Amino acid sequence: MGSTQAAVSFLTNLARVAFGLGAAATAVNASMYTVDGGQRAVIFDRFGGILDETVGEGTHFLIPILQKPNIFDIRTKAHTFSSVSGTKDLQMVNLTLRVLSRPEQKQLPWIFKQLGLEYDEKILPSIGNEVLKATVAQYNADQLLTERATVSALIRSALTERAKEFNIVLEDVAITHLSYGAEFSRAVEQKQVAQQEAERSKFVVAKAEQERRAAVIRAEGESEAAKLISEATTIAGTSLIELRRIEALRENAATLARSPNIAYIPGDQQMLLAMNRP
Incomplete structure (x- = not known):
């Protein structure tokens, strides 16, 4: 009987010790927390509220x-x-913006107090739409394409300043997509077709003009050639006739020389021809 009571007492004490150890372990675990890499902790105190200092890793x-x-x-x-957003010339434009952001570390207590842990989801879409609409309204629809770099820089500058008001740091802001409404797209397509037709007509006109100039130059060349031939013939006409007469006499002399019945008598005047009779 005595041994049974001792065993019960030992088990009871052991259970109390185990409970105490478990309670102590739970208390120690509850009094500890871990901040991982890339994180910071803001402590809420039931008596002092949000503590001003952030806790590191x-x-x-x-x-x-x-x-x-x-x-x-x-x-x-x-x-x-x-x-x-609507442009200056009342065209509707669909813009997609990509933003890289992070919170200002020293201002995490303020961010938690004013905005909460989901600060970025509450602030960035609203100020992003505000800046986009205000910026796009300053440009015509076609300027958003031709001056895209300028528009992007203006949006980044304005959005960065607005984000600073909420202690949010923007690392990068970029326009990733830009599209127009169906009516403006058709108008742009029709304009491009008209420009292509105008360029084609301009080419046809230029080609016809070049062909006309070539025909004029060719006709002038032919006229000049005919004029030169006419002048050359006029200048050398007498000499040419004399040359043809000499050539004819030479042919006649050669013909007579081959004839056996012809004799030649030289003289100071004209050449006398005598015929030998048998």
């Missing part, structure tokens, strides 16, 4: 029940949102 202690850590991701994140 590593394992830290807090007062259980009275304090609670709120973990922020401070790495740069990409956000994409679209906006349908």
Whole structure:
């Protein structure tokens, strides 16, 4: 009987010790928290509210029940949102903007107090649409294409300034997509077709003009050639006739020389011809 009571007492004490150890382990675990790489913690205290200092990476202690850590991701994140905006010439444009953002580390307590952990989802789409609409309204639809770099820089500058008001740092802002309404797209297509037709007509006119000039130059060349031939014939006409007469006499002399019945008598005047009779 005595041994049974001793065993029960030992088990009871062991259970109390185990419970105490478990409670202590739970208390220790509850008083510790870990901040991973690329994160920061903002501590909420039930008596003091949001503490001004942020907590860096590593394992830290807090007062259980009275304090609670709120973990922020401070790495740069990409956000994409679209906006349908009206241009200066009343055309509707669909723009898609990509933003790389991160929170200002020193201002995390303010961000948590004013905006909460989902600060970027609450702020960036609204100020992004605001800046897009205000910027696009300053340009005509065709200027958004020809001056895209200028428009993108203006949007980035304005959006960066607006984000600073909420302690959000923008690493990059870029227009990833730009499209117009169906009516404007048809108008642009028709304009391109008209420009192509105009260029084709201009080419046809230029070709006809070149052919006309070539015909004029060719006719002038032929006229000049005929004029030169006529002048040459006029200048050398007498000499040419004399040359033809000499050639004819030479042929006649050669013919007579071959004839046996012809004799030649030289003289100072004209040549006398005598015929030998048998």
